[in-house]
Amino acid sequence: MYIHDMVRLTEALDKMLHLATLVGTDLTRFERESGLTTSRTHLLWVLGAAGPSTQQSLASALGVSARNVTGLVDGLVASGHVTREPHPTDRRATWVTPTARGEAAIRELKDSHEHLARELFGHLPAEQLTVFAATLDETIATFSRLMEERS
Amino acid sequence: MYIHDMVRLTEALDKMLHLATLVGTDLTRFERESGLTTSRTHLLWVLGAAGPSTQQSLASALGVSARNVTGLVDGLVASGHVTREPHPTDRRATWVTPTARGEAAIRELKDSHEHLARELFGHLPAEQLTVFAATLDETIATFSRLMEERS
DNA sequence: CCATATCGTGAATATACATCACAATGCATG
DNA sequence: CATGCATTGTGATGTATATTCACGATATGG
Structure with a gap:
């Protein structure tokens, strides 16, 4: 494998991690706003x-x-996002349920997630998106195979 | 935009985040081994x-x-990965330098990073890798534009 | 009924972050 | 050169995330 190819490979990995970091940054905005x-x-x-x-x-x-x-649940109960109720059948367990406020936050989270997906990928030609998604699928599969070999 | 398209877009985003998480998991292995x-x-x-x-x-x-x-530097000094020396020109600042052990860890980190890139993307046809990398570039650019608009 | 597993939590501990205050130092301007 | 402002690192303090270990309450299979 030529040096040039190696650079292309690591650059692809770096770009992916960079983009993931950026998307993470976007989540931070939601967290700031929602507390x-x-x-x-x-x-x-x-x-x-x-x-x-x-x-x-x-x-x-x-x-x-x-x-x-x-x-974590302590915190979410305190902020009114979830409730801790007795589990309907198992008296050892507690039943964590989102409150109305929690449901609203979840919906907002999903909306903002979809909105971001549309803004990031919405303008891509269908063909390109297909190749991109397929490459991700293949790479995820490759990674899984890699992990199995190691274990 | 049809529902079908929307699903494809969010799936692409989800896959990217998933893969980034997996790569993060790989880093964890290095951290465990190196302490x-x-x-x-x-x-x-x-x-x-x-x-x-x-x-x-x-x-x-x-x-x-x-x-x-x-x-963080306190910890790395304690584990022998870096040293804190007086800055050559600015007496306010400290000069953080990797030790031999630190250099070794850095090299190992780079090697494992390149190794992962090769294993993940090395088998892809050149054409596909090109489209993949180009899509990442475009998406990163799109994201940057998005952030500028918001600020 | 009893042994064993599971569920949640108190206690103790480590890491990763933040802000604020402050002392030491650098630097620019009058 | 002196005075004032900026910068560097760190002590003090607080919060969030996360761990392991121990333990009481409950479930469950034999």
């Missing part, structure tokens, strides 16, 4: 996707310890 | 790119407060 933190926003996002959940399932969805979820 | 944390690794990376620096310039490069850099 939420990154972790709590993430929890709310997962809650929006999964619906009312136990703290355990939130912990595994977020990839953090159950203890940590306790603290 | 470094994410922030200290980031500082070391910046130091490798910029060469010996003052803490102020590190702070602005990392986008964090100068006070925070003090703490």
Whole structure:
């Protein structure tokens, strides 16, 4: 492999990470406006996707310890975004449910996400978007294969 | 815009963020092995790119407060990755320099970064990589324009 | 009924960040 | 040259995120 090719490859990786960072910056704006933190926003996002959940399932969805979820939910209860109710069938578990305010934040989050997608990719020719998405799919698959080999 | 198109757009964004997360996971492996944390690794990376620096310039490069850099450098001095020396000309500033161990970590970091780029993108047809990189460039430019409009 | 697993949380600890105040130093201007 | 303003690093303090470990309450399979 020629040096020139190598540069192109690392540049592609760098650009992708750069863009991801930029998108992350955009999320910061939402967080500032809503008074939420990154972790709590993430929890709310997962809650929006999964619906009312136990703290355990939130912990595994977020990839953090159950203890940590306790603290995040504490914060979201204090800010009025979620409630902690007894789980309908399991008396050990607590049932985390978004409040009206929480639902509103989730909807806002989804809207802003879609809005960003439209602004970033909406003007691309269909053909180009197809290639782009396919490349991402392939790369994600490649990465998964890589991780399996290592384990 | 049809619903179908909207889904394709958000999927593209989601895939990009997903891949970025996966790449971040790969970094975690390096951090575990080297005993470094994410922030200290980031500082070391910046130091490798910029060469010996003052803490102020590190702070602005990392986008964090100068006070925070003090703490990160404390940790890296303790682990033997960098040294704090008097700045050659400005007696207010300290001159942060990687040690041999720090240099080794930086090199390892760069190698693993290039290795990952090769594994992720190396097998793509040149044409496809070109379109992919061009799309990233365009999208980054679009994002920058977006931010300017808002400010 | 009992052994074992699971759920949430208190306690302790580490890291990553922030702001504010301050001392030491650099620098420009009168 | 002196005086005033800017800059550099850090102590003090506070918050958020995250960990592990221990423990009580509950569930569940045998």
